[in-house]
Amino acid sequence: MDSNDDGIGDLKGIQAKIPYLKELGIDFIWLNPIYQSPNVDNGYDISDYQAINPEFGTLEDLKELIQLAHNNQIKLIMDLVINHTSDQHPWFLESKKSKENPYRDYYLWADASPEKMPNNWQSFFGGSTWTYDSSTKQAYFHVFAKEQPDLNWKNPAMRKDIYQMIRWWLDFGIDGFRLDAISHIQKQPWDFKITDNPWAPFMNVAGIETYMAELKEIFRSYNIMTVGEASGVSSKSAALWTDPEDGYIDMIFELEHQVRTGEPGYEIGSLPDFKKVLSRWQKDLQPNGWNALYIDNHDNPRSNSIFGNETNESATALATAYLLLRGTPFIYQGQELGMTNFPFESIDELRTTESLQTYHDWLNKGLSQNEALRLTTHWTRDHSRTPMHWTELGGFSTNQPWMKLNTNTDRINVAIQQANPTSPFNYYKKLITLRKSLPVFTSGSYQIALAKHPSVWAYTRKDETNEVFVLTNLSEKEQTVTLPNYWTNPNDSFEVLLTNYPNTTWQKKLILRPYEAIVVKKH
Template identity: 65%
Template sequence: MERKWWETAVGYQIYPRSFYDSNNDGIGDLQGIIAKLPYIKALGVDFIWLNPIYASPNVDNGYDISDYQAIHPDFGTMADFKELLAKAHALDLKIIMDLVVNHTSDQHPWFQEALKGKDNPYRDYYLWADATPERMPNDWQSFFGGSTWQYDEKSKQAYFHIFAPEQPDLNWQNPKLRAEIYQMIRWWLDLGIDGFRLDAISHIQKAPWDFKITDNPWAPFMNVAGIDAYMQDLKEIFAEYPIVTVGEASGVTSKKAVNWTNRDGYLDMIFELEHQVREGKPGHERINVLGWKKVVSRWQKDLNQHGWNALYVENHDNPRINSILGNESEHSAKAIATAFMFMKGTPFIYQGQEIGMTNFPFTSVDQLDAKDSYNHYQELLKQGITPDEALQQICHWTRDHSRTPMQWEASHAAGFSQTKPWLAVHPNYQEINVSEQEKRPDSLLNFYKQAIALRKTALFVEGNYELHLPKHPQVIAYTRNTTNQSALVLVNLSDKEVVVDLPNRVVQSEAKVLLTNTSSQPLVKRMHLQPFAAFIYQLN
């Protein structure tokens, strides 16, 4: 079977606001990304996923779009974007964009028209129902807290939103709306971009308003029956272009994901949202290794023969993995990289992950930018939790950890900007930065370069995934197997030394070490693994 380009590729996610500021206004921009293309190319990745750069009031940092075919002035112009696309392509780097079509901004011209009254032709581009200030159409709750309904005094109706009130949901049942969305998608693809990451795509279909929620509060807008028709439409457009499509598809189980991501599926792969299995009390949680291992291995097993995985441990919505799974050392970051990058699927690296950036030491709610974190803080205070405890609870897992500026060098603002950045730079930038790690052969950055190159070999692209030691609480061990090749990935994801007995069929004392973050040791039945030790062995 012929391989698709994205099956051998590694992706790099850029949060443009925090990547590199070229014009010293404190905000990262497109010219900043252009300036750093040689760095991205040297890392060995093949494509870049850009978080939203569209025109937006920035209520939800660009995921509230007011014009799908315009660039936010903070990031530059459409000419800057076309330059980025051309220069990336000249380096054989592809660019994929966020596609946000579950909702728009309330400042989008469609919604501004819809507000004019029930008989406006754009009214039906959104979801409205009769309501009073005291009585909403139902009691559904939004992802950001509070009702999914926002009352409009003028029309005596409410509009529906599953995120912030400033992000009204689109009415996908309206064929005129769909036609406009499809036209916009083609416009970007015709411009030459290489694909989309589809934000919140499993939410575009809603259950009837009288749907009764039992256990899952978000069931009425997660992969609801009827979504298939819209996904089929999208698939037919995507099939006309040599692109990659990645869905953020909460509510799509690993079993259902087969139909979403096989060769006849709607999309090429989806990000699952299950693997952040937490343990510990609120404000002190960490990733539970066994829980994480079970989730990722179930996805590996269910999509092994049919379908494709998108592999990741960090993104713009999650804390830094080396703080919640590692011990913030380069050593543990190398272990985590080894554990996730060699599974079957397309790995995504989030900016700063490759140098081991860590969670920010927040001391005040005023340092936060994420709206959902602030809302959660207010809710905790209402529940009688002390301000200190509320701050600890929300700051420990806030999305803002991943959004602090990229740490380029040990100079002002970590070399991100010559002025004060929009979000504070982590105080450890003098120790953790690109410039220092580029010079040091044993750095995490150079380890990532080795891992990316190794990941592209045929075995790690095509090989089946087989989990070993499934119940071990600290160690992940799996083989990747083709008919004529095999490798064992063995990682201790804890800060304690462990002893494990491996299955006889993978024990080969003469096995060659392909990659390790420590000194080599022979592959024997009983392995003594130091804290966060990681090995990849080539088996005969």
Template identity: 60%
Template structure:
């Protein structure tokens, strides 16, 4: 075969394996999506029931948070059996039926891959802790220690030491999350072999890819490493991790799948190494844009920081790599509450910003109908272990219980985990019985059924944006350029190809503001394609308010 023929074949394969660039994703937190068997917990058959809803929205793939067997210390991120389904969610047969029915609707399924750690109830760890010479001992990180003298003073993400002492063997094991989530020892080739076998098992089952959880933590610094400024430095994007990521990449490349890594600690300057032409994953979730401002306990998201951070990632991956776009997920509060005022106008404005950026957008369940943060009034209403630990630590420090609650729940993960609000009925139509987590009382007006009675619903705006994006080459592959970078509330950018240019102009505040756009734009050739308010011609000076969004197209370039 000639070099030219090889290059053509490689290009064809590359295009075939890049289906995710044209796609829009939808994240499902299964425990809170839809309960089909009336036990108050969402399940796989509940997802099956709502596949037509997702198809109507216009998404292309579904990312499902962990559904594996688990003691549920961290809501499924503590896995006790990678190849079994948790009984709360159904059976493996239920999953295979879901996969089949989703594929029949041309919806792909992406699984959550949790391989930094397991549950302490996983058979590997149960064996590992029995004795110093157990064959599974080196599947995890064990170090000589005493209760009083742990190997170092590193702190876990969930609070407290990263070490838990075991009296049986006189050693301590390492965990960057809860003590019930011991970290796997990736230096052990047997561990990697077992993980790789499990990955192939799922891919051979027919799933369409993975979101790889906490993957930037699998490599650790030596235990004597001294922390200076960043307390997470000993286990966040540590040198040497590339050896393991290359092995994962080799497996992923054998399949026509999508991979997205959760890569905390990977700055935008290194993004291309992780998701470029020779990167480890198709894209990665960055965490840089999630900055908080305001008084502790009443913090909001920073619009200037959001613009600045997203601009850095768009620019860093402009020519090599691909962005995974999101404003909320199962680990963050609701974006409409973080960046807006819980209104439908704010929801539509944020949707306009998100869906037309360069990259693959991820919509989190309920985002498309405007679900908001929950008004927690008691710690008993919470489920997230890190929030509860934070609350208790504040009490220990002498903070009054009312203030401690406000501070702890302000950025709690449970805001996004309240059950999906399907309709104005008992428990929001999520279940016929008391759900595992309370349903927000605003389900009476904020629910998915509103799409059938409101032509200008948030759902329909998402639907329109998704359709527009898919029909427009410039909104998928076009070059991104941020305008008005220093404006405190206006998010304005262009997407440009050789044949056309688009301008997205969004006011992320209710207050009125006057903006002056660059004089380099030719204001005679712009046509307004979409707006969330009154139609306005594009002019160099414009007055905007009330979270209004405008999308313009210029074909005269």
């Protein structure tokens, strides 16, 4: 929400929407980076860790937001971006000055020439992981954009400064961190040979345990929550990362379930893989690991478009499927309304560095502008970054927003959904209330049913007291299913706790309507 009419959402805008968040029923807010930044990568290139980007407000605004949230029993966590900084950070500006500069080893430098980089590793954003600096005849390393040089975690002085910054924020009063790209902080030796995985040289590399243990020591000295974005950490090793006693952090984001199927430019989410991956993570993290559950985030297209058919039913079925799993659910802004992908018509409508680079790569390969745009925008992360829909006219700002509003604000917005008892928003409220009302959704075990069905995701959550069945049709076609015997035992009684369709029945053989979701408790 934009509070000062500059077209950009800000901290006072979030303050104004605390009543909405409290009505929805959430327990904490995760803010993407709001630090001082040149904004090459939407704030993930930080030039001052202890300052707020003026377009978002001030440190005083943040303090007010934290207090207001706490008064409403809501906590607040921030992004902790410590794999890299901005190339405008004072540390890097000093580091570039000479090989002898005290800050030189805060970053990763190696001998190079314009024609020959230290190795052939590729960055996540395309191109080499190295950028040459002619003044010192070396290159610096970056796994993201060249404006985001990686920090050298082998340097104790750098780590000491990072740890001091972390404590500063925790003393400021925030309630924890989401650790961005944390599994990349350790790198292989520069002569490491890549075989099949291009990211292997900097993805959960041995030795990272030392740094994670040091971070854990800080985190455990405060009453906070930590969640790690840790690509390359397997479902089995994630249990070790998040073990309540021996783990480093409280929970982990896995990046595996956003599996695509189809030709480039026409991909959709793969429902069989979606179910298979999340079920494996459920199984491997029992009993001591803990997961961070999500279907939307700031790095992917909208789930209601890639896994659903952009209807209220698909939005609510997907919500039911993931929000009742074992773990802590995250709801990305607008997901609770069933917001959809944006119909991009021009490259000027995009903001993401990676997508702009991809577009020009397609042009360089000889594609037309229209074809390059289609291939670039089909799966761009910018789909999820368009402004929140508060009213039929948008309601995000009285000025031109930093990104265009989607064209469907007239039917997908907070005002209209708050007034409609059957809207996705009101369904999410019921779903959150249900999750909080039964301990089985927190502590119960997970067991998949109908595992081989390509369109239906069904599972049991069970503890000593309760047994609940979750049944979702994640397709836009009717599905006939025969339920397991123990789900329909005539000697038991069954209570429908929640459904996204009227007139739901519960019997051995069911015809599930498109994107129908049913939650049933066994008595």
